[in-house]
Amino acid sequence: MATNEESGDAPKDVKDLISGFMSSTIESYQHMETPVSRYLTLVVAPSVVFFLLTLVVYVVTDFPLLISAPIPLLGLLSLVVAVIYPKILRDQKRKEIEDRLHLFITHMTILSTANIDRVEVFRTLGEEEEYGALSEEMRRITQLVDTWNQSLDDALRIRANKSPSKPFADFLDRLAYTINAGQEIQDFLLSEQDVVIQNYVTIYEGSLQNLEVMKDLYLSMVLSVTFALVFATVLPILTGTNPTMTVSAVVVMFAFVQTGFLIMIRNTAPYDPVWYHPTHQTTDAEWRIRISVAVGFLLTLALIVACLLVLMGRTGIDPDAIPLPIYAAIPTTPLLLPGVVARREEEKIKERDEEFTSFIRALGATETAKQSTTTKVLESLRGKNFGALSSNVSDLYKRLNMRIEPAMAWRHFTADSRSYLIQKFSEMFLIGRQMGGDPKKLGELISANMNEVLQLRERRAQSTVTLIGVLYGITAASTFAFFIGLEIVEVLSQMSIGLNSSQLDITTIIHTNVYDIPTIEYLLVIITLLNAVLSSLMIRIADGGHKVNSYMHFVFLMWSSSLIAVFTRVVVGSFLNV
Structure with missing residues (x-):
């Protein structure tokens, strides 16, 4: 009896899977930027014609089966891709949003702790191209507020209804309700951190599964x-x-x-990503990798010539x-030479990531306790052992002590560390400090989020x-x-x-x-x-x-x-x- 039930469940699961795929495809058409009629006319209709032509070629020609069989399959492939392409784009956007959502929310939380207008928080995040689709969503929210005179909570609800990511849509809905109720964004975002991190952990573990x-x-x-x-x-x-x-x-x-x-x-x-690649600066680590790659390829070409001879x-x-x-x-x-060099540099980056959580927490707590500048705190912190990060902390102190602009000094710090996480969280800490955020709160927030990622x-x-x-x-x-x-x-x-x-x-x-x-x-x-x-x-x-x-x-x-x-x-x- 159980066997019959199990055999009956399998077709039902397949049916649910197919119906879910079809419903998500139809939904992707409803949220397209291009009008549906225009897309059907310019993309789907030509692919149908191409598929019919491949069928005619298969029937009319006298090619061997090995050559003729792939022809209608190529036409069918083009038709299927044309039909599901909006779903593919929507799924890619959803993944891009969910992959960066935890960093985005942390960045928003840090900006909210500063004394700036709440719409300015969204405008600032819209300028961060690193967040991709999330930055685009922030620009559209500010556009609804500035151009179409929508209230911020209404703008958030409008974009939530069009978001391909359910976690992000839920977040926007909750934020809209909070703003409408008169609660401060900072309080909401601080309480939202655990929810965001748990969502990110669930998505990350789902990807690993x-x-x-x-x-x-x-x-x-x-x-x-x-x-x-x-x-x-x-x-x-x-x-x-x-x-x-x-x-x-x-x-x-x-x-x-x-x-x-x-x-x-x-x-x-x-x-x-583990690595951070600054656009306008080449570090010693990058030079070592480039030189090893050049040497490796030259030796490979020499050995290819020798083997041919x-x-x-x-x-x-x-x-x-x-x-x-x-x-x-x-x-x-x-x-093997460039592979070993890159592997060794990457191990150093991972060591710096492990030490950065302790460093940023100590920096924030000490700044708040001593009510001192970052330079004075770093003078005492550089004597502590932060492992692979110690030399980077010392260089950061030297640059700040030489009255180099803080943004430039921190940019060199993140470039030398070569770490993607250190770059993102250091930038958040710097912006939060410049806008008047509490160093201790910033350090604890960044440390907790980075520990989860590690x-x-x-x-x-x-x-x-x-x-x-x-x-x-x-x-x-x-x-x-x-x-x-x-x-x-x-x-x-x-x-x-x-x-x-x-x-x-x-x-x-x-x-x-x-x-x-x-x-x-x-x-x-x-x-x-x-x-x-x-x-x-x-x-x-x-x-x-x-x-x-x-x-x-x-x-x-x-x-x-x-x-x-x-x-x-x-x-x-x-x-x-x-």
Whole structure:
């Protein structure tokens, strides 16, 4: 009985999922900036015509199925994308809002503690381009107030009804009610901090759970493609089809599958960058990374040229003395240098983030207690041990003591730290102090919010470690499967030569003459190279670190694939030739 109920629940869940998707798509059309009729005329209608044309081409032409089948699929894809594009845009805006909402609310809270007009708070936040869609919402709210003479609470309600993010819409509704009731914005925002942080934690953890689902789905899909590639390599020995074509088709499919998962992981991973990249300043850390990247690429180009000369027989070294997969791995090795340099700098940034919470709390509390300037407080604080942040605190004190403008001194402080969180929270602290905010309250607020983010980063790091293990494991397993199939085919082709006789032509049963072993090996090396590139990019997106970090994983993945390929061919060949 329970089984029947469970089987009945599955179609219901699918039906609810489809109905929810359709209702959200219809809602996205209702909130489009472009009129619906104009969008249907200029975008959807041409995609319908294109789809009908692809159907006509499929029916009329006489191409092979392998070529003709993708034509109507391309038309169908264009039609589906045209129909759901407004939903895609709305979902992207929703994610952008929810990824930055916690920093935005903290920034708003700090501005509200200053003695400025409440509309000016929204106007100031509208100038912060870093917040993206949230800044746009603030500009529209101020536009409703300034241009259309709406009250602030009515403007908030209007934008809440059009917001794609439910947490942000709820926040605007509560804020509108508070303003209408006559309560101070500062009191409301201070009490709202826990709610905002909990919402952010829920969204962040939801993204990490989605990454776990993506990881399991990726594992299943790559294993399926691996089996398909093994079949594409081995089955032509029985069917007589061209194995080079079948293997090439599976290689392209493998690249599409991994690229698709890369895009999905990019859209799923929470937005929480580690690095801060100042636009008008290049720090010593950035110079070290740039120099290491330049050296790494120059050495890689030199090794590529050297490997090509060996393969062409221009060096006197026997090209067959080195296995082909090793030729692919050797030129990647110098890229380990920039990967290690970036990884070391990133570890320092994470140490500074850990120490910054203590520093900003101590700075705010001491300023309030001593009723002193930031410079005087830093004079005593720079003697304390803030770990990797100590030198940055000392440099900040020196700049302020030299009467450098505070905004410029703090800008150098955040640039030297290279931390995204330190940059955002330092800017908030500086603005709050300049507008007359209480230093102790500012320090405690920033410290509490940053501690929550750092705890979430710990969970993200654990999730990334699991993903790294999966990617390295599936790389090893798939490479072993690829090359064991190749070795089996090569051994069978050698055996068929000895089995031929006047009574039996073995080539009528085992079609070894269709194989071009060197070409297939090249294709398998290409697929291991693609896997290393795309897997390293997945790791980089998952951990949110510097893009140069992916170089290190690329080298490790490429070398592990190459060594496993050589090991597989040597060991399996020795067993099968016994």
